[in-house]
Amino acid sequence: MKLCLLAASLTTFLVTAAVAEEFYVVKNPKTAECKISNKKDDGEHVLVGTASYQTAEEAKAAKNAAPECNEKIEK
Numbered sequence: 001m002k003l004c005l006l007a008a009s010l011t012t013f014l015v016t017a018a019v020a021e022e023f024y025v026v027k028n029p030k031t032a033e034c035k036i037s038n039k040k041d042d043g044e045h046v047l048v049g050t051a052s053y054q055t056a057e058e059a060k061a062a063k064n065a066a067p068e069c070n071e072k073i074e075k
Contacts, residue, residue: 022052023059027068034069036060 026045027034036059040047048068053059063069 020054022054023056024052025049025059025063025066025069032071034063034066036063 025048026037027048
């Protein structure tokens with residue numbers, strides 16, 4: 001019985017960890033373009049803010065609200 005409970009707990013933990021995905025708002029410093037990414041740092045973009053978001057919709061709302069993402073580069 002204890003073995004079954006242990007196996008069920010371990011399975012639940014692994015499934016939850018595998019399903020959980022985080023989204024970030026990142027900005028390309030050369031173009032000033034912001035986007036939603038599931039990677040914190042890809043070497044080309046920098047993180048906007050410090051938060052991660054559970055859904056892409058939350059990240060999109062944060063991107064639209066971030067002043068860094070609403071700046072335009074003057075040429």
